[in-house]
Amino acid sequence: MGKIIGIDLGTTNSCVAVMEGGEPVVIANAEGARTTPSVVGFQKDGERLVGQVAKRQAVANSDRTVISIKRHMGSDYKVEIDGKKYSPQEISAMILSKLKKDAESYLGETVKDAVITCPAYFNDAQRQATKDAGKIAGLNVLRVINEPTAAALAYGLDKDTTSHKVMIYDLGGGTFDVSILDIGDGVFEVLATSGNNMLGGDDFDKKVMDYLVDEFRKKEGIDLSKDKMAMQRLKEAAEKAKIELSSMTSTNVNLPFITADATGPKHLDETITRQKFDALTSDLVEMTIEPLTKALKDAGLSYGDLAKVIMVGGSTRIPAVIERVKQVTGKEPFKGINPDECVAIGAAIQGGVLTGEVKDVLLLDVTPLTLGIETLGGVCTPLIERNTTIPAKKSQVFSTAADNQPEVTIHVLQGERKFAKDNKTLGQFNLTGIAPAPRGIPQIEVTFDIDANGIVHVTAKDLGTQKSADITITSSTNLSEDEINKAVKEAEQYEEEDKKRKEAVDNRNALDGMIFQMEKALKENGDKLPEEDKAKLEELIKEAKTELESNDNDRIKAATEKLSNEAQAIFAKLYQQAGGQPGGADANADGDTEFHQS
Amino acid sequence: MEQNEQVKKPTVKSLTAENEVLKAELEKAKAETLSTKDSWLRTAADFENFKKRNQDTRINAYKDGKIDIIKKILVVGDTLDRALSMSLDEKTMEGLKMIARQFSETLQAEGVTEINPVGEPFDPNFHEAVMQAPKGENEIPNTVKQVFLKGYKLNDKVIRYAQVVVIGD
Numbered sequence: 190m191g192k193i194i195g196i197d198l199g200t201t202n203s204c205v206a207v208m209e210g211g212e213p214v215v216i217a218n219a220e221g222a223r224t225t226p227s228v229v230g231f232q233k234d235g236e237r238l239v240g241q242v243a244k245r246q247a248v249a250n251s252d253r254t255v256i257s258i259k260r261h262m263g264s265d266y267k268v269e270i271d272g273k274k275y276s277p278q279e280i281s282a283m284i285l286s287k288l289k290k291d292a293e294s295y296l297g298e299t300v301k302d303a304v305i306t307c308p309a310y311f312n313d314a315q316r317q318a319t320k321d322a323g324k325i326a327g328l329n330v331l332r333v334i335n336e337p338t339a340a341a342l343a344y345g346l347d348k349d350t351t352s353h354k355v356m357i358y359d360l361g362g363g364t365f366d367v368s369i370l371d372i373g374d375g376v377f378e379v380l381a382t383s384g385n386n387m388l389g390g391d392d393f394d395k396k397v398m399d400y401l402v403d404e405f406r407k408k409e410g411i412d413l414s415k416d417k418m419a420m421q422r423l424k425e426a427a428e429k430a431k432i433e434l435s436s437m438t439s440t441n442v443n444l445p446f447i448t449a450d451a452t453g454p455k456h457l458d459e460t461i462t463r464q465k466f467d468a469l470t471s472d473l474v475e476m477t478i479e480p481l482t483k484a485l486k487d488a489g490l491s492y493g494d495l496a497k498v499i500m501v502g503g504s505t506r507i508p509a510v511i512e513r514v515k516q517v518t519g520k521e522p523f524k525g526i527n528p529d530e531c532v533a534i535g536a537a538i539q540g541g542v543l544t545g546e547v548k549d550v551l552l553l554d555v556t557p558l559t560l561g562i563e564t565l566g567g568v569c570t571p572l573i574e575r576n577t578t579i580p581a582k583k584s585q586v587f588s589t590a591a592d593n594q595p596e597v598t599i600h601v602l603q604g605e606r607k608f609a610k611d612n613k614t615l616g617q618f619n620l621t622g623i624a625p626a627p628r629g630i631p632q633i634e635v636t637f638d639i640d641a642n643g644i645v646h647v648t649a650k651d652l653g654t655q656k657s658a659d660i661t662i663t664s665s666t667n668l669s670e671d672e673i674n675k676a677v678k679e680a681e682q683y684e685e686e687d688k689k690r691k692e693a694v695d696n697r698n699a700l701d702g703m704i705f706q707m708e709k710a711l712k713e714n715g716d717k718l719p720e721e722d723k724a725k726l727e728e729l730i731k732e733a734k735t736e737l738e739s740n741d742n743d744r745i746k747a748a749t750e751k752l753s754n755e756a757q758a759i760f761a762k763l764y765q766q767a768g769g770q771p772g773g774a775d776a777n778a779d780g781d782t783e784f785h786q787s
Numbered sequence: 788m789e790q791n792e793q794v795k796k797p798t799v800k801s802l803t804a805e806n807e808v809l810k811a812e813l814e815k816a817k818a819e820t821l822s823t824k825d826s827w828l829r830t831a832a833d834f835e836n837f838k839k840r841n842q843d844t845r846i847n848a849y850k851d852g853k854i855d856i857i858k859k860i861l862v863v864g865d866t867l868d869r870a871l872s873m874s875l876d877e878k879t880m881e882g883l884k885m886i887a888r889q890f891s892e893t894l895q896a897e898g899v900t901e902i903n904p905v906g907e908p909f910d911p912n913f914h915e916a917v918m919q920a921p922k923g924e925n926e927i928p929n930t931v932k933q934v935f936l937k938g939y940k941l942n943d944k945v946i947r948y949a950q951v952v953v954i955g956d
Contacts, residue, residue, distance in 0.1 A: 210833055221847075230911070233929075242911045249909055249916035249929070249953035297836065418935050421917050421950060446869040454873045 193302040193331065193544055194292045195536025197339070198281060198319065200259040201362035201389070203227050204533035205288040207296065208541035213343070213534040215527075218291040224529055225291075229283045230254040231270045239287040255280050257363065260386070262307075262322075263315030278318050282325035289326055303328040304536045304543070309335040309368045309382045331543055337368035338377040339535025340501045343526050347375050353496035354380070354488070358514055358522070360477060361502040363389040367481050369488040369495075381487035383480035388473065390431075390504040396469045397427035401442060401459055409455050411448055419447050423457075430461055435506045438463045467509040474513050481517065498522045503529045556581070557673040560637055560645060563600035563609035565590045566694035572637045575605065575677075579643065584636040586652070588629045596621040597633055599649045601662060605680030607687035613676075620649040620658040628705060693742040700749045704733050707756055714760075722759045729755055854946045857899060857939070861947060864890050865936055894939070902938030902949040904931045913938060915948040919955045928956045 195213070197204040202224040206215045218225050220241055230243035231253040238246065247254040255268050258280040267274040285305075292300050305328075307319045316333045323330035337357035341347065346355060352373030359366040366384040370377055401423055402413050413419045426442045433440040444457040467474075485492065498520045504510060505528050514522055526534060556579055561571035564587065572583050589597060596619050604612030623631050632652040639645050650657035680687075707730050715723050729752055736748035795801075867887045875883070891901070902913050909916060909929050920932045931951045938949030 210837070221851075238911065245915040245948060246909070246911035247916070249919050249955075251919070295840075417918055417952075421935050445866045446873060449873045454870065454875070 191298060191301055192292075192296055193304060193537075193540030194289070194300050195339070195533050195538070195540045196285065196288055196303055196305045197336070197530075197533035197536060198259065198284065198305055198307070198322075199224075199227055199361065199532075200257050200364050200386075201227060202529070203284055203288060204530055205292050206530065206533040206537035207292060208537050208544075211541075213537040213541070215530045215533060216292050216295045218287070219294065225284070225288060227259065227284050228254065228256050229258070229280050237283060239283050258284075263312065263318040278322040279325060281319070281322035285322055285326035285328060289328060301327075301329050302331050302540070302543075304332045304334060304540045305330055306336045306339045306532050306536050307333055308366055309337050309379045310366075310384075311335075332539060334536060334539055335368070335377070335379060336366070336501070336532050337370055337379070337382075337499075339532045339539065340499050341370060341372060341377065342535035342538045343531045344499055344523055346372050346497065346499075347377070354490060354494050355497045355499060356481070356485075356495050356518065356520075357499045357501060358477070358481070358505065359384075359501040360504040360510060361389050362391060362504075363387070365389065365477055365480065365502075367477070367484045369484050369490065380490070381484040383484035383487070385476060385480060388476055389502075392473050393431050393470050393504065393507065394424065394427045396473065397430055397461070397466065398423050400461075400465075400469050401427065401457065404459055405447075405455075405457055409450075411450060411455060413448060413457075416448055419444075422447065431466070431507070434461065434463045434466045435508060463508065470507075470509065474507075474509055477510070478513065478517055481514075492518050492520075495520055499531075500524050501528050501531045556639060556643075558603050558676055559605055560615075560639075561602050561612075562587075562635060562647075563598075563602060565698050567609050568691060568694055569602050569604070569607060569609045569612050572635065573639065579639045580641045582636065582638045584634055587633050587635055589623065589626070589631050589633075590628055592627050593625040594628065594631075595623055595625070597623065597649065599635060599647060599658075599660070601645070601647050601660065604676050606683060607691040611679075611683070611687070615645065615662045616647070616660045618647075618649070618658055618660045620651060620656065622654065622656050623651055624654055626653075627709070629702075693745075696742055696745050696749065697737065697740075700733060700737050700745050700752070703749060703752055704730055704737065707733075707752065710760065718759065722762070726756060726759055850941075850944075853897075854941060854944075857894070857897065857941065858946055861939060864894075868937065898942050899946070900940050902940060902945070903934055904938075904949055904951065905934055907931050909951065909953045913940075913945055913948060914951045914953075916953045917950045918952045920952050922954050922956060926954050928954055930954050 192207050194216075195206045203226075204215060204224045206213050208214075215223050217223050218240060222241065225240040226244040228240065228243040228247060230238040230246050230250055232238065232246075232250070233253075243254060247256065253270050255270075255275075258268070258277050261277040262281065264277065266277055268277075268280060269275075285303075289300055289303070303323055305319055305323055307316055311319070319333050320330045336359065340357050340359070341355055352371060355370045355372055357366075357368045357370065359368075364384065364386045365388040366382065368382045369380040371380050372378075398420075405411060405413050413423065422444055426444055430440045430442055439460060439462045442457065442459045442461060446454045447457040448455050485495075495518055498514060498518050500511065500514070500522045505522075505524070511522055511524070556573055556575055556577050559571045559575045560573040561569045564570045570585075572585055573581060587597075598617060598619050600609060600617045601615040602609055602612040603615050606612050620633065623633075634648075634650045634652055636648045636650070637645060638648070645662040646659065647662070648657055648659040707726065711718075711723070711726055711730070715726075718726070733748045733752045736744050739745065864887070867883060867890060870883055871880070871887060894900075904910075904914060907930065909931055914931065915938075917935055922928055926932070930953070931949075932954045933952040934949055935952065936947075936950040938945065939947045
């Protein structure tokens with residue numbers, strides 16, 4: 190079965206979405222926008238334009254441009270263009286065709302099936318017309334679902350099994366709808382609807398524009414409404430101000446050289462606070478409250494009966510709208526999903542339910558906690574970080590911590606803490622038979638492999654001898670939510686302390702490694718050194734060893750520095766004699782890549 | 788002897804029955820493998836496509852970011868044009884013209900070009916009609932009479948449509 194697209198066929202704007210990997214995705218149109226104006230324009234040469242481009246030519250070609258056709262769905266209304274009559278279904282089909290094409294170019298495959306939304310108050314004829322429009326566009330319309338139902342689906346409200354009442358408040362670009370739904374066990378019942386089909390975001394812009402014109406008249410005595418060019422600039426500035434006031438408490442409308450009179454150029458510079466905006470538009474917000482009360486009354490409910498309130502439509506971004514709805518209903522409105530895309534997303538989810546994609550979502554698990562092994566100094570070295578999506582596999586090469594170490598112990602750990610002892614032991618095993626070699630030489634590859642069921646398989650392999658040992662741990666993901674949270678919280682709590690301790694261990698490992706390197710160098714090249722240098726070096730090593738036992742981080746750090754500087758000076762002489770580069774005393778042992786001796 | 792007591796001698800009948808069971812099991816396993824392979828291929832393909840799209844997304848995100856910034860700066864140019872259309876004293880005018888030139892040169896260096904279609908046929912692919920003017924004498928219908936706001940292209944992509952007054956029929 191191919192993909193099913195979900196379409197919000199709106200009065201002013203339309204939107205299309207699809208399920209992808211179990212998630213709804215809004216499809217951008219060919220022009221890159223996520224919503225498409227529901228506008229169709231006919232050019233004189235017969236060319237048909239749909240969407241943004243049709244909207245741009247609407248003013249210059251008004252008799253051949255169709256807007257808000259949705260208002261006529263299901264009626265006998267016909268649009269006549271150049272002597273040809275079009276039904277609302279045919280016009281809607283042109284919009285649907287464009288959305289279908291955009292979806293196809295995004296998906297790279299032909300789209301046949303769709304779920305289309307319509308207002309809850311649409312009657313059978315209007316729903317049939319919506320279905321027919323899809324058919325004309327070459328779409329097999331599997332379902333026509335209610336817009337509020339789609340919005341509820343987008344918010345996952347179908348998952349609650351107990352019956353509850355939900356209000357959907359939809360304030361779009363040009364229409365306002367309110368619906369009361371009864372949702373229970375995946376069944377949606379529309380209890381009541383109400384609204385105002387001549388109220389929307391544009392009215393809010395108009396209020397701001399009127400205010401700016403008034404203020405300018407008061408200050409400059411000039412009526413900007415007579416100046417079409419100035420009004421065009423004002424219109425855009427007003428919309429911008431409205432949008433900015435949704436996230437800021439104040440905005441500045443700055444339009445220099447807006448006009449001129451005999452005294453010279455005039456500038457418009459007006460600051461609008463959110464408070465001012467709210468006052469200007471409060472009557473519009475109030476106009477939405479009456480239908481709300483009416484719908485509730487029709488449903489035979491009171492505000493207390495509502496379990497949830499969902500906000501849909503671009504204008505519900507206005508803080509005053511949210512605030513007022515909250516005040517009236519006593520409920521914190523649900524938001525979070527883009528209110529312009531919410532309905533299309535819900536339609537796509539319905540499509541996903543029909544293909545079985547939603548039910549059959551491949552739930553990819555993650556590892557709840559970090560998995561790692563113990564290394565030199567009791568440090569927990571992570572191999573697979575927490576929240577890694579499984580199945581996953583990772584390898585890292587480690588080495589021995591002592592000369593001729595015959596075996597290593599792989600101590601498998603789970604947890605977020607820096608030290609092995611603070612984390613949970615999942616298992617332990619030995620890899621034996623490592624060929625005699627100085628520390629740091631053997632290469633032991635440790636591989637963590639977690640399958641889709643969370644079963645961890647740990648292998649240690651001596652890359653020299655190809656010998657390997659392994660362990661399988663089946664209980665790594667059997668953790669309760671509480672256990673996971675506790676582990677993460679604890680790690681945060683002890684982060685600073687653990688970091689200090691880890692640093693101390695790292696420093697200790699560094700000095701230990703350096704002493705080892707020095708002793709080795711002394712054994713190999715000691716005879717080439719003058720007696721006094723040799724004696725000095727032996728003394729330095731002895732001193733460093735004492736310091737190492739002190740377990741005092743500062744002393745260890747100081748000793749490392751001293752040994753490094755003085756010994757290097759001695760060895761440098763040796764290499765200068767030989768004409769080579771100093772480097773034999775490079776003793777930056779990396780504590781992380783060595784096992785502790787078992 | 789002992790063995791014969793424990794293991795029944797297979798008969799043709801019992802072998803045929805066993806064969807049937809095994810065949811059925813094999814068929815079931817084959818079908819399962821096919822469906823698993825199918826869903827695996829689908830997932831792999833979905834992922835491939837996702838990667839491809841994501842690659843475009845990154846490139847587009849860079850372009851979109853650039854366009855966003857340019858679009859915001861264009862407003863300054865609009866104001867300059869507006870100022871230049873007014874009667875100001877000569878010195879101020881000269882200075883403003885120099886700023887306007889600096890502005891358009893900067894944009895050009897970034898690959899941004901103007902759309903200023905006075906007298907050209909109206910084309911909604913580049914223009915946005917904000918008004919229609921009645922046709923005057925010697926005027927051609929559906930051509931641009933006046934440009935309220937210049938449009939701009941970044942390379943070939945329109946980043947702002949020119950707002951124009953179109954001559955009616």
